[in-house]
Amino acid sequence: xxxxxxxxxxxxxxxxxxxxxxxxxxxxxxxxxxxxxxxxxxxxxxxxxxxxxxxxxxxxxxxxxxxxxxxxxxxxxxxxxxxxxxxxxxxxxxxxxxxxxxxxxxxxxxxxxxxxxxxxxxxxxxxxxxxxxxxxxxxxxxxxxxxxxxxxxxxxxxxxxxxxxxxxxxxxxxxxxxxxxxxxxxxxxxxxxxxxxxxxxxxxxxxxxxxxxxxxxxxxxxxxxxxxxxxxxxxxxxxxxxxxxxxxxxxxxxxxxxxxxxxxxxxxxxxxxxxxxxxxxxxxxxxxxxxxxxxxxxxxxxxxxxxxxxxxxxxxxxxxxxxxxxxxxxxxxxxxxxxxxxxxxxxxxxxxxxxxxxxxxxxxxxxxxxxxxxxxxxxxxxxxxxxxxxxxxxxxxxxxxxxxxxxxxxxxxxxxxxxxxxxxxxxxxxxxxx
Numbered sequence: 001x002x003x004x005x006x007x008x009x010x011x012x013x014x015x016x017x018x019x020x021x022x023x024x025x026x027x028x029x030x031x032x033x034x035x036x037x038x039x040x041x042x043x044x045x046x047x048x049x050x051x052x053x054x055x056x057x058x059x060x061x062x063x064x065x066x067x068x069x070x071x072x073x074x075x076x077x078x079x080x081x082x083x084x085x086x087x088x089x090x091x092x093x094x095x096x097x098x099x100x101x102x103x104x105x106x107x108x109x110x111x112x113x114x115x116x117x118x119x120x121x122x123x124x125x126x127x128x129x130x131x132x133x134x135x136x137x138x139x140x141x142x143x144x145x146x147x148x149x150x151x152x153x154x155x156x157x158x159x160x161x162x163x164x165x166x167x168x169x170x171x172x173x174x175x176x177x178x179x180x181x182x183x184x185x186x187x188x189x190x191x192x193x194x195x196x197x198x199x200x201x202x203x204x205x206x207x208x209x210x211x212x213x214x215x216x217x218x219x220x221x222x223x224x225x226x227x228x229x230x231x232x233x234x235x236x237x238x239x240x241x242x243x244x245x246x247x248x249x250x251x252x253x254x255x256x257x258x259x260x261x262x263x264x265x266x267x268x269x270x271x272x273x274x275x276x277x278x279x280x281x282x283x284x285x286x287x288x289x290x291x292x293x294x295x296x297x298x299x300x301x302x303x304x305x306x307x308x309x310x311x312x313x314x315x316x317x318x319x320x321x322x323x324x325x326x327x328x329x330x331x332x333x334x335x336x337x338x339x340x341x342x343x344x345x346x347x348x349x350x351x352x353x354x355x356x357x358x359x360x361x362x363x364x365x366x367x368x369x370x371x372x373x374x375x376x377x378x379x380x381x382x383x384x385x386x387x388x389x390x391x392x393x394x395x396x397x398x399x400x401x402x403x404x405x406x407x408x409x410x411x412x413x414x415x416x417x418x419x420x421x422x423x424x425x426x427x428x429x430x431x432x433x434x
Contacts, residue, residue: 018065020124021115024131025061028112029054032105035138051091051105057112060084065116077117084113108134166194184333184369192365193326195270199263200226217298220252221291224259229359231256232395232415236403250411251298253399257392257415258290264364264388271368278381282425283388290418328362329369336366345379349430352383353423356390363387382429389422 033053067076088106095102111134118127175187203225216235223231232253239249265283268275332355339347355363364387367380396415399408 014069017119018062020127021061021065021119022058024115024127025058025112026054028061028108028131028134029057031135031138032057032108051109057109060109060112061115064113065119068117068120081110081113084110104137108137162197170194184330184366188369189326189329192271192329192369195267196325196361196365199266215298216246216248216252217255217294220255220294221259223252224256225263227359228256228260228263229391229395229398233398233402236399236408239403239407242407245407245410247297247301250408250414251294251301253395253408253411254290254297254414254418255294257395257418258287258294260391261287261290261388264384267364268368268384271365275368275377275381275384278378278429279384282385282422282429286388286418286422286425293414325362328359329365332362333366333369336363340375345375345430348375348379348383349386349427352386352426353390356387356392357394360387360391378432379430382426385426385429386423389419389424389426392416392419392422395419 030053036053063080064077067080068074070076088109092103092106111130115127115130118130170187170190173185173187173190175185177185203222206222206225220231220235223234235249235253235256239246242249261283265276265279265287268279268283336348336351339351343350352363364384367384392415396412396419399412399415402408403412405412
């Protein structure tokens with residue numbers, strides 16, 4: 001018998017399934033015991049009422065396995081579950097009497113009760129996944145407490161509205177072009193909005209709730225996910241208040257531009273993967289240069305006690321922001337279509353250079369979502385790279401004007417060099433030199 005066949009044979013044996021169910025029940029009990037001990041340390045004044053831990057969870061897992069094995073029709077199994085529910089109801093009533101409304105132990109016990117049928121009806125990896133999920137829920141107590149303490153109530157409603165528009169409205173939108181002047185479908189337009197908002201939202205949540213106490217370098221990295229230009233503006237204003245240049249602030253500004261390249265690469269891979277072969281090397285190259293430079297600058301910075309600036313960002317999932325972005329996207333598509341039709345590649349290069357001094361996301365997504373039949377993939381890729389380069393020129397200008405030549409002159413020079421290098425690479429691509 002081959003090795004895979006031998007493993008399958010062992011997994012099908014009742015004694016081995018029983019052994020695994022008992023072991024996972026026991027391990028779940030151990031994990032819950034650690035949870036109880038941690039909670040007792042955090043709240044020593046609150047007496048802990050528990051059903052038990054290791055032996056109780058092992059028994060519950062074995063009970064579910066045996067009852068299902070004796071009656072695969074689920075009659076005995078459901079009767080056992082009903083008995084557990086009644087017992088847990090009495091237990092929970094006692095907890096309420098002592099001022100402890102937590103339902104976690106009865107709920108986890110019911111999940112452990114399903115270990116037996118899961119082992120016999122599903123692949124073994126599903127039982128492992130179930131166990132890992134319980135471990136994660138129990139060990140995530142400090143994280144969830146911190147998150148719920150700091151989470152603003154409107155954040156959840158905003159996320160719910162956006163998920164409604166993304167998961168319900170998006171599939172209903174037509175996937176055919178609106179008109180000859182707009183080379184994209186309504187589905188593609190809203191999909192672009194969903195993708196860019198989701199990436200921005202990731203940076204927004206990480207910075208606002210999870211890593212808000214980190215240094216300027218992390219601020220720049222996470223701010224680049226949302227908007228490298230906005231991050232540059234905030235950090236440049238911060239540097240203007242200082243009497244001497246702060247290398248850590250400069251590192252944050254350069255890191256934001258480095259993440260911008262990776263952000264563009266992610267958008268390309270999601271929205272129009274056919275452009276990835278043309279943009280992968282330059283975007284990774286300039287991102288590596290920027291982020292590596294930021295790390296080297298940050299290492300030379302003395303330990304700072306300055307308060308990190310508030311990036312002043314609104315939730316990127318707010319419907320007003322999403323709808324405004326959709327309108328800008330359509331407008332940019334119309335402009336791009338007309339420029340390509342009347343001025344060809346030269347006009348597209350000039351347009352991409354010009355939009356770099358604004359928000360480049362609508363332009364980049366108009367390139368990725370549209371159908372420009374007279375322009376090659378390499379030329380479209382070059383336009384995206386040129387826009388990224390000119391956007392760095394804008395950030396260099398912001399760094400000097402907002403931060404001052406003394407405190408931000410060096411980082412402005414780095415951004416200027418990075419931008420010119422990116423533009424040069426994009427122009428050489430448009431001319432077919434790469």
